[in-house]
Amino acid sequence: MSVKKALISVSDKTGLVPFARRLAAAGVEIISTGGTAASLKEAGISVIGISDVTGFPEIMDGRVKTLHPNIHGGLLAVRDNESHMRQLKELNIGTIDLVVVNLYPFKETIAKPGVTYAEAIENIDIGGPTMLRSAAKNHQFVSVVVDPADYEQVAGEIEAAGDTTLETRRRLAAKVFRHTAAYDALIAGYLNETVGEVFPENLTVTYEKVQDLRYGENPHQRAAFYQEPLHGRAAVSRAEQLHGKELSYNNINDADAALAIVREYAEPAVVAIKHSNPCGVGIGTDIREAYQKAYDADPVSIFGGIVAANRPIDEATALLMKETFLEIILAPDFTQEALDILKEKKNLRLLRLPSIAEAQPQKTAVLRVAPVAGGALVQDCDLKQLTDEEIRVVTDREPTEGELAQLKFAWKVVKHVKSNAIVLARDNMTIGVGAGQMNRVGAAKIAIEQAGDKAQGAVLASDAFFPMPDTVEAAAKAGITAIIQPGGSVRDQDSIDACNRFGIAMVFTSVRHFKH
Template identity: 50%
Template sequence: MALKPLSNLPTTPLKIKRALLSVSNKQGITDLANSLHANGVEIISTGGTAKVIRDAGIPVKDVSEITNFPECLDGRVKTLHPKIHGGILARTSHDPDNEELQKLDIDPIELVVVNLYPFKEAISKENITPATATENIDIGGPTMVRAAAKNFAHVCILTHPDQYSTFSDELESDQGISFKTRRQLARKAFEHTADYDTAISKYFTEIDELNLPDQLNVSLHKSSDLRYGENPHQQAAIYGEQNKFINCFHGKELSYNNYLDIDSALNLMSDFQHDDPTIAIFKHTVPCGVASDENLSNAYRKAFETDKMSPFGGIVIANRSIDLETAKAIDEIFTEIILAPSFDEDAKDLLAQKKNRRLVEILQFPSSNTELTFRSLFGGALVQQPDYETIQTDDLKSVTERNPSDKELADMLFAWKVVKHVKSNAIVYAKNRKTLGIGTGQTSRVDSSEIAVDKAQKEGLNLEESVIASDAFFPFADGVEAAAKAGATAVIQPGGSIRDEEVIQAANENNMSMIFTGKRHFKH
């Protein structure tokens, strides 16, 4: 039978008379125990926690003294007992509960301090076995946390050492622990157990070798609030562990849109991280110029030549440390964000002179080990594996009468890496490992190609002997014919259209080489 809820929760401050402390992370526990003892609180504890408190000279009772039952099963069962959970779950503002406590000789517990077995740390170790992992699944801890959090009107729950100091200050004020504090700590407790269960569920999904989980559980800690979202009227925050990937060491806080741009830039540059010095310039998550060269400053100038208008206020990403010569070239216009694995000191000094510019150190690039990607939509989310598919020369299939030259092949592989990160329909013209024109996000592939050609012509770039990359197959021959007319001599595309033969014939009629990759890179 379900318990009848109380009509009104007691909102008065809570006096702490009795506390149960049982923690895996012992950080700060003796300071907290000292504060509790100084304020006349009786302390109950278990195993290692009790030893630490006792060794600090603080009086403590073992749980077994309360339950009159020893710990058993190698410590698996310690606190799972009515004397403990009755004390935690009792609604002490409710007379029938108090009468039952007295009848059963159970004393209330007003404070529970618990953090859980380090499951995440355990499974991060090399050669972890399922047997060892499951031994690190806490049972009694989450049960106590949830019980105390459920009964926050009568009990206070602490789940992290960061909470001890503020709690002690409130305890020592002699006013009691406020209802607001108890409710906030209960919310934190439920977040804590949800995160714990998510990690366990994810581990079992992995050992069951499910690429996509049956139940999508996502638990991410808030990194920080953001000033606003895509627009000033939208609230926003960022969640996760971005500090593992980037360190913004100069300039204002990164915004919502900044993070979107950085994500796009990191994903593109991850495909070039082991190549020759490469620069990519982004605007609104779309590359507007990419180039590789033996010299980084030359790579920047080549990338900038693709589109001299869009880079203003955009972002620049490099796969090498930015030297002074490259910094001077970038500094000729205002660039909002510059990302690189490192910055030479003189380059850093120059670039940091603009206070509104963000300088970002790349700590690591996203990789094939990156987890699933999510996109919210009506009623839920879309989930997929990230697109880290790469191609090797052996994967390519030459389908035309003329095979590509070595130079054409190098340019095609370069353009293919770029087009993967351009919004569909995506077209990239390139020559000498430099983008000449980028067409993005159009409803027809021919339109994207025309935009790419138009941009190149506006910048005075010569498309003769260039290559063209398409993120998906050409549905008609007209796209290839337009590329030939613009001056392209080689095409790289996935293939797979019902009109492939027509497209190949058009390439042959224009003496073009064409490569099929067998892989598509839609980016919506």
């Protein structure tokens, strides 16, 4: 077999002309359509128009041009099937040995601000995916290229042997079906969002590879990093790495956790993360003060941690950060002075993400997909923000203005701590975090022990209700003065009574923040 005839129709014309020239020089006839044909002719490359093959004009503004038996018969005929080849001869249909197609830019279209529904629909490609699928199905005999990155290999093999290898054709066919599946997933996602379908009967999602990773959570696990094609810009995958070693699986996971927490705050804020849990969170009048508080919250655990800030890192903050071993600093920007200081640490990863403080694009739903054996759990992301109207005082004593501010601060942190979760806070910083415990009082004891004497006069936040008053009793013994929790236990009154006995102010939110 050899490649004698190619059909080329591309939206992305990267590398098109040099590739087509090599094909023509190798004796390959080129069939083409519309703008692709015009580009090739302008470059002096001989082209057979699609209408010359189909005997039918392109119609409906190009919506119908390749959907024709003269095209798909030439693609789908099994070359060693005598019946197929006899039918081609009887119908005067020529074989097509190479298809080079990429699709209407649907993703780029719907990503544009203010795109209309009609514009999005018009950019759903029909003929392109159909040709790709036909050629990929018949890859035993037909080569199919959807990615300009493959032009070099395909042209080289044709120049060397007149055809591509079966191994190459199989690899290209697999890439085609990945590509068309991703394309259809984007269309389905867009239409689902348009009609408000959050949990459809079939959920199809697609991700684009950012990079291969050295390994996963542990060295014996393989891993790669993917991003959602249309995710808002405030994501680790959108960050620009300015310095340091390649990101690892655990780096990315922890940086994502840090980003989620720091975006809770409008004030200058810094979050330090270890193993997906915050070990220190601080807000201040400037980013230096915020970092100092995040550091002071737990000077031991921040060692080897990931830090995220919602303001640019300046020289003064960089000088503080330099004194501690950190894996990553993620920030909207870095001053040149800060970069000069931090780049002295060869392995420190510096990530710039200007959109940290920007609001996420409004969508019908932001979904989180968690794989389980044999399937997946899908839910809305926990983006719930607490409002003043939702805060209900349930004790005899109301929290002071200062206590209420600290309760709100702690509530934003505990939402992101693995359950069972308890967070202690004072002076706009965490002072104790109890995470991932099997019982709530156990989480409280860990947070209280970490806080030590700082617990005197501090506040406590719990991600879920108290099933019994033992957490209140532990808090009172430590000197906690105010508590925020969802409420909702059949024994709420026991905890309320305990707070009243100890003079603790307690508020309910009626919102639970389990995080498993």
